Amino acid sequence: MTPEGIRREVSAWLDEKWRVDRPLIEWREILLEGGWAAPHWPEEWYGRGFTLDQTAVVAEVFRERDVVPAAQVGPRGLASETILACGSDDQKGRFLRPILTGEHTWCQLFSEPGSGSDLAGLSTRAEFKDGKWIVNGQKVWNTSAHHADFGLLVARTDWDVPKHQGISYFLLDMRQPGVEARPLRQMNGHQSFNEVFMTNAEVPPEDLIGGEGNGWHVAKTTLSFERRGFSRRVRGSSLDGPKQGPIYAEYDEELRIATEPYTWYPQREGRVDLVLPRARETGAIHDPATRQEIAKLICLYTGAKLASDGAEARRKAGTTEIIPAGSIGKLAASVIARQASHVHTMISGADAMLSGPDSAADGIIAEVLVSVPAISIAGGTDEIQRNIISERVLGMPKGFRADQGPFRDIKRNA
Amino acid sequence: MQTEFSKEQNLLRDVVSRALRDKSPATAVREQMASDRGYDEAVWQELCGDAGLAGVHVPEAYDGAGGGAVELGIVAEEMGRTLFCGPWFASAVMAGSALLEAANEPERQALLPGIADGSTIATLVLDDLNGPAGVGGSIRAAGDGKLSGTAAMAVDAHVADLLLVAASGDTGGLGLHAVEGGAPGLGVEPLQVVDPTRKLSRVAFADVPARHVGDVTREALSRIWDRICSALAHEMIGGAQHLFETTVNYTKERYQFGRPIGSFQALKHRCADLLLEIEIARALTHHSARCLDAGEGEPYVASMAKAAAADACMSAARAGIQLRGGIGFTWENDTHLWFKRAKGSEVLFGTPAIHRERMMTMLEGAA
Numbered sequence: 001m002t003p004e005g006i007r008r009e010v011s012a013w014l015d016e017k018w019r020v021d022r023p024l025i026e027w028r029e030i031l032l033e034g035g036w037a038a039p040h041w042p043e044e045w046y047g048r049g050f051t052l053d054q055t056a057v058v059a060e061v062f063r064e065r066d067v068v069p070a071a072q073v074g075p076r077g078l079a080s081e082t083i084l085a086c087g088s089d090d091q092k093g094r095f096l097r098p099i100l101t102g103e104h105t106w107c108q109l110f111s112e113p114g115s116g117s118d119l120a121g122l123s124t125r126a127e128f129k130d131g132k133w134i135v136n137g138q139k140v141w142n143t144s145a146h147h148a149d150f151g152l153l154v155a156r157t158d159w160d161v162p163k164h165q166g167i168s169y170f171l172l173d174m175r176q177p178g179v180e181a182r183p184l185r186q187m188n189g190h191q192s193f194n195e196v197f198m199t200n201a202e203v204p205p206e207d208l209i210g211g212e213g214n215g216w217h218v219a220k221t222t223l224s225f226e227r228r229g230f231s232r233r234v235r236g237s238s239l240d241g242p243k244q245g246p247i248y249a250e251y252d253e254e255l256r257i258a259t260e261p262y263t264w265y266p267q268r269e270g271r272v273d274l275v276l277p278r279a280r281e282t283g284a285i286h287d288p289a290t291r292q293e294i295a296k297l298i299c300l301y302t303g304a305k306l307a308s309d310g311a312e313a314r315r316k317a318g319t320t321e322i323i324p325a326g327s328i329g330k331l332a333a334s335v336i337a338r339q340a341s342h343v344h345t346m347i348s349g350a351d352a353m354l355s356g357p358d359s360a361a362d363g364i365i366a367e368v369l370v371s372v373p374a375i376s377i378a379g380g381t382d383e384i385q386r387n388i389i390s391e392r393v394l395g396m397p398k399g400f401r402a403d404q405g406p407f408r409d410i411k412r413n414a
Numbered sequence: 415m416q417t418e419f420s421k422e423q424n425l426l427r428d429v430v431s432r433a434l435r436d437k438s439p440a441t442a443v444r445e446q447m448a449s450d451r452g453y454d455e456a457v458w459q460e461l462c463g464d465a466g467l468a469g470v471h472v473p474e475a476y477d478g479a480g481g482g483a484v485e486l487g488i489v490a491e492e493m494g495r496t497l498f499c500g501p502w503f504a505s506a507v508m509a510g511s512a513l514l515e516a517a518n519e520p521e522r523q524a525l526l527p528g529i530a531d532g533s534t535i536a537t538l539v540l541d542d543l544n545g546p547a548g549v550g551g552s553i554r555a556a557g558d559g560k561l562s563g564t565a566a567m568a569v570d571a572h573v574a575d576l577l578l579v580a581a582s583g584d585t586g587g588l589g590l591h592a593v594e595g596g597a598p599g600l601g602v603e604p605l606q607v608v609d610p611t612r613k614l615s616r617v618a619f620a621d622v623p624a625r626h627v628g629d630v631t632r633e634a635l636s637r638i639w640d641r642i643c644s645a646l647a648h649e650m651i652g653g654a655q656h657l658f659e660t661t662v663n664y665t666k667e668r669y670q671f672g673r674p675i676g677s678f679q680a681l682k683h684r685c686a687d688l689l690l691e692i693e694i695a696r697a698l699t700h701h702s703a704r705c706l707d708a709g710e711g712e713p714y715v716a717s718m719a720k721a722a723a724a725d726a727c728m729s730a731a732r733a734g735i736q737l738r739g740g741i742g743f744t745w746e747n748d749t750h751l752w753f754k755r756a757k758g759s760e761v762l763f764g765t766p767a768i769h770r771e772r773m774m775t776m777l778e779g780a781a
Contacts, residue, residue, distance in 0.1 A: 276778070286781050288771070295770035298777075299722045302712070303694030306701050313418055331690050383679075389689060390682035394662050397677040 001050075006057045010036060011065075018067050020245025024254070027247055028070055028101040037070035037100045041084060045092055046100065066243055068251045071102030073258040074144055079106040079152055081225045083171070086210040086218045095150070095171065102254055107148035107181075109139040109172065109196055110219065114413035117384050119154075120164050120216060121403065121412060124198065126155035133157075133170060133203040135178070138195065143261050145181040145194040148174045152222060153203075154215050159408040166407050167215035171207040178202060188370045192261035226379075227326050267364060268371040268378075269333060270340025272301050274361060275347070284347040293346060297339045304332040327385040327392075334376040341372040415708040416484070419700075426470070426481075427488045433461060434496040440748045446499035447610035447751070451573055453500035461502075462532025468506035469530025472514075476526035482707035483641060487648035487700070494652030494759075497751055499611050501535045503649070504570035509536035509578050511641035513627070516590045516634045521627035525576065525592070536576040538638075539568045539593075539617055545764050545772065546635045550582040553619060555591055557584055559626060560599075561619040569762075571615040572604050579619070580630055588635065591624040598623065609758035611751065640716035643763050644706055647699040647716070647723035650759050654692050654723070657730035657752050661685070661737050668738075681737055688726075688733055695719070695726035714776040717769035724760040724769075731756040 001009075017030055031037045032046050040055040041047025050058070062069050080099045083091055098104040115121040124137025135155055145151065151172040158166035172179070178201030183191040210218035275294060279285040285294075308329050344365050345352050351359065355366030376382040390396040403410045419427070437457045446453055462468040471486035472478020479485070486507065493502060510529050513522055528534030541563060542548030553563035561581050571577060577593040577600075593600060601618035630638075662685055665676030675681055702719035705711030712718065731753040735742040742749050760766065774781070 280778075285778050288781050291774040291778075291781060292767060292770050295721070295773045298773065299698060299718050299770075300694060302701075302718060303698040303722060306697035307693045309417065310697060310700075317418075328690060328693065331686070332694065335690065383683065386683040386686035387679070389686040390676075394682075394685055394689065396662065396665060396682050396685065397674045399677045399679060399682075400673070 001054060003054070003057045006050075006054055007061055010058050010061050014061070014065060014067060018065070020243075020247050022247055024068065024247055024250035025101050025103060027068060031070055032097065032100055038080075045084060045096055068247055070100040071254065073255060074105065075108050075148070075152070076104070076106045078108060078222050078225055079150065079171075082152060082218065082222045083209065085221050086169075088206075088209075090206060091171065091209060104149040105144060105147060105258075107142050107145040107151045107174070107194075107196075108222070109142055109145070109151040109153040110222075111139065111141045113138060113140050113195075117381055118403075119219070120167065121407075121410070122154060122156060122167065123412065124153075124155040126157050126168060126170065126203070128157075128205075132205065133208065135170070135172070135198045135201040135203060138197050140184065140193070140195050142181065142194045142196050143192060144258070145174065145196050146183060147257065148181075150174055151179075151196070154219050156407065157212055157215075160406050161213070162405060163403060163407045163410065164216045165213055167219070168212050169209050169215035169218040170203045171209055172198075172201065172203055173207075176201060187373070188264060188267075188367060190261075190264050192264070264367055264371050267367040268337065268375045270337035270372055270375075271344070271364060271368050272297065272336065272340050274364065274368075275340060275343055278344065278347050278360065278365070282347055282349075284349075287346075290343070290346045293339070293343045297336070297343055300332070300336050300339055304329070304336060307332070327380075327388045330380065331382055331385045331389070334382050337372045337375045341369055344368055415710050416704050419484070419488075423484060423488060426485060427492060429465075430467065430489050430492045431495070433465060434492050434498055437461065438493075438496040438498045440497070440751070443497045443499055443611060443748075443751060450604070452570070452611075452613040453573070458500055458532060461500075462506075466531065468502060468510070468532045469526075471506070472510060472526050472530040476522055476530060478526065478530040483644055483703035484700075484707055486641075486645050487703040490645045490648040491652035491655075494649035494755070495656045497611055497653070497656075497755055501537065501570040501573055503612070503645070504537035504574070505529055505532075505535050507645045508538035508569060508642055509576070511638050511645075512538045512578050512580075512590060512630075515638045515641070516630045517628040521592070525627070528576075534575050535570070535573055536578060537568060537570050537574040538642075539565045539571060539577050539579040541565045541580070543567055543763060545768050546632070546639045549580050549635060550588045553579060553581040555581040555583050555589055555624065555626070556621075559591070559624055560621045561591060561593065561624045562621055563619050565617045567605065567614045568602075568617045570613055571602050571617050572613055577617070578627070579624065580635070581624075588630040588632075589626050590628045590630050592627050593619075593622055593624045607758070609754040611755055612758055639763065640702075641706060643716045643720040643769070644699070644702040646759055646763060647695075647702060647719035650723040650727035650756065651692070651696050651699050653752050653756055653759070654695070654727040654730040657727070657734040657749070657756075658685075658688055658692055660749070661730070661734045664738055675737075684733055684737070688729055691726045691729055695722035698722045714773040717764075717772045717776075720764065721766040721769040721773070724756075724766045727756040728760055 013034055035048050037046050039048045039050040039058050040052055042049055076099050080096055083095050110119060112122050114123055126133045126135045151174050153170040153172040154167055156166050157168040178199050180197045181194040184193045184195050185191050284290045348360055348365055356363045359366050391398060466479055467489050469478035470481045470489055474480040513526055529536050540549050541552035553561060555561055561579055575595045579591045579593055580588055581591055583589050599620040599622040603616045605614045605616055607614050665681050666674050668675050699719040702715045705715045734749045735753060738749060741747050
């Protein structure tokens with residue numbers, strides 16, 4: 001279908017169905033029935049089998065007309081794509097619909113205090129007893145877990161096989177006595193994540209996804225969607241400016257809750273945009289040493305953008321070269337953020353000791369200084385990215401490993 | 415504006431790359447760097463006389479191939495990769511850019527065809543190689559057109575048939591003057607250099623007869639500087655890539671403690687960081703040539719490229735020595751040849767710090 005054809009069809013449908021005075025869930029039920037909630041999904045599951053580019057056209061029309069889309073923001077997108085890719089028909093039937101309507105929110109239960117970079121070294125235990133899975137263990141860095149209805153859980157079900165083979169993947173009901181989510185406070189003062197404690201939490205056998213012992217494969221599916229920034233590409237969620245109509249109030253509240261954990265994310269990227277304005281405002285723009293560092297930052301920022309655009313163009317042109325754009329881009333983002341933080345410090349001088357409303361840029365600069373350390377850790381540390389680049393792009397040999405053989409025998413954190 | 419290389423440009427790179435691998439192996443580099451002239455005249459004839467590599471950026475009206483900064487950059491990059499020894503940079507890049515930006519039309523018609531086909535070896539003589547602001551401080555053109563003064567360093571002047579000299583006139587304005595090699599009063603004294611693959615001479619003028627070929631406004635000098643720096647950045651990117659590839663390969667072959675040293679994270683991480691630094695510098699460098707050809711983009715684009723490429727090339731050179739360990743510090747190993755070129759190119763036409771300050775001046779005004 002051509003973009004123009006898609007535009008015509010979705011516009012005609014919206015002319016007939018879209019109204020701002022419907023309750024949010026009711027509207028999304030209509031959206032699902034019409035097949036416009038997730039056009040890139042297959043036809044048997046609410047979609048139309050569109051490509052991502054075609055889906056983007058639909059999202060564009062929605063945005064232009066201020067139409068509220070299906071629920072997409074946050075970890076729920078990872079859940080729906082994982083279930084769609086690896087789930088049974090029964091699971092798709094039960095879980096996909098309430099994700100799209102926004103009735104259910106989800107969280108990801110992957111990282112553990114004892115296994116961060118080494119995710120496959122996880123030790124949350126799931127045992128099959130009396131017809132159900134009993135889960136015990138602790139997870140960490142769980143965005144939105146404190147209000148989630150369900151969690152994407154990886155847990156160990158076999159301790160006598162090599163570590164990747166003993167993992168299973170579950171769809172965990174968060175609203176049960178054995179699950180407790182506690183907010184986790186970060187060094188920048190925000191609480192964007194949780195710790196989740198599972199004590200004899202229960203999972204019915206029909207909520208194991210991808211088969212017993214196949215959890216690592218399913219987890220990699222989830223991670224690949226996360227890396228692709230999948231939800232961002234098809235989101236089309238942010239409607240500009242205040243809108244009149246009852247449905248917008250409900251939608252805004254949903255967005256507010258879903259995006260609240262991410263308010264400081266621009267600061268962890270270093271706020272390059274504030275460097276020149278701050279340098280002019282303080283007079284630091286005349287300091288030769290500061291000018292050197294600002295120029296380095298501009299080179300890094302401009303060059304990384306050009307390099308990433310070039311890699312994207314070559315990828316689209318069907319290059320055969322290996323471009324781990326994710327790893328290189330992520331490493332570049334860390335370098336840029338650190339240099340920006342360094343420059344902001346030089347510009348502020350002693351004022352960099354202050355934070356809050358009376359400090360520079362209404363506290364934003366202070367938040368930059370204490371948020372940038374996150375960017376080289378979250379989503380895979382710089383050190384892991386360097387391993388990936390050196391092994392997959394440069395073909396350097398893998399290092400010595402001490403985690404082969406049965407998981408039971410591998411040394412791990414107490 | 416172009417954001418990728420065209421098919422023709424990729425083809426040019428392949429042809430140049432193959433020719434240079436054939437004509438400029440490390441053994442030839444070692445031979446030429448030890449010679450007085452510093453290059454092989456038969457190879458020069460093949461690359462420039464036959465293949466036209468000195469005229470890729472010269473418009474067809476002056477018997478060139480009609481390309482631009484992008485084509486010039488492609489050749490420079492491949493030459494940097496193989497450490498080609500010869501007056502190509504002095505003649506095609508330096509003198510060629512000066513003529514294209516500052517010479518009047520009859521002089522361009524008279525001088526560019528010889529440069530383009532390699533029959534003339536030219537160079538650009540500047541009395542300051544750190545930045546355009548200092549140019550014209552030492553060499554003066556008298557009312558009768560004769561030049562006096564000294565350039566402390568000039569690239570490949572010892573073999574130049576034609577020296578294009580920037581000199582201050584009586585009224586203070588800068589002019590471009592043509593001097594024939596061997597002209598009376600011209601003293602060319604070869605200098606001892608850190609990088610023997612690029613020869614430098616001290617050039618003294620004692621009432622040397624010269625021909626005024628054009629006025630050089632400050633804007634024109636800045637554009638000449640940009641063209642030269644963009645090409646030099648390409649040359650450094652080629653050098654960085656060579657250093658990087660050979661170093662990574664070495665870490666896969668060298669065994670210590672019963673394993674290839676490339677399996678140690680200390681080395682892997684240094685290589686990954688280096689890849690990133692080179693990728694960013696390469697993107698800026700290719701961008702600079704495209705901007706110069708299109709007349710678009712950041713006004714300080716050549717300085718970004720020169721600063722980033724110089725730093726990346728030196729990082730690659732340092733890693734090239736360090737990751738090889740002791741063998742990397744020997745004369746016998748080739749790494750030092752690229753290291754020395756990297757050091758020379760880092761400071762030629764302005765250190766990275768000078769270019770960063772130039773960027774900021776263009777962006778925000780002087781400090």
